[in-house]
Amino acid sequence: TFTRDMAAAIFHVLGTHAPYGTYDCTGSGAVxxxxxxxxxxxxxxxxxxxxxxxxxxxxxxxxxxxxxxxxxxxxALDLSKLETSGFRMPDWEEELGEYLKTL
Known part of the structure; x- marks a missing residue:
């Protein structure tokens, strides 16, 4: 899980005043x-x-x-609560590919 994606999810949950609780947060896509x-x-x-x-x-x-x-x-983490709040984590394999292009 890339830090910027996790930070975006945290700011989304806080900024939308999503219900209090535990949110799983990891890259989406294949487990x-x-x-x-x-x-x-x-x-x-x-x-x-x-x-x-x-x-x-x-x-x-x-x-x-x-x-x-x-x-x-x-x-494997369950992203359904995060997705119900309106946030979709990016696919980890796509993010990895994009990151490696920057090296």
């Missing part, structure tokens, strides 16, 4: 894993997205010492 997002970034930036290897949470924390915060199996 992807962290590995999928990393793969898209690496592929767009330098063509080596195929080198990104997904790692399960269990494997990632297998050697950790001490308590580990539990992670949800599926952590």
């Amino acid at each position: 992807k894993s962290w590995a999928d997002i990393a793969r898209a970034v690496f592929e767009a930036a330098n063509g080596n997205g195929g080198r990104v290897v997904p790692v399960s949470t269990a494997d990632y924390y297998a050697g950790a010492e001490g308590p580990i915060a539990p992670r949800p199996v599926h952590s």
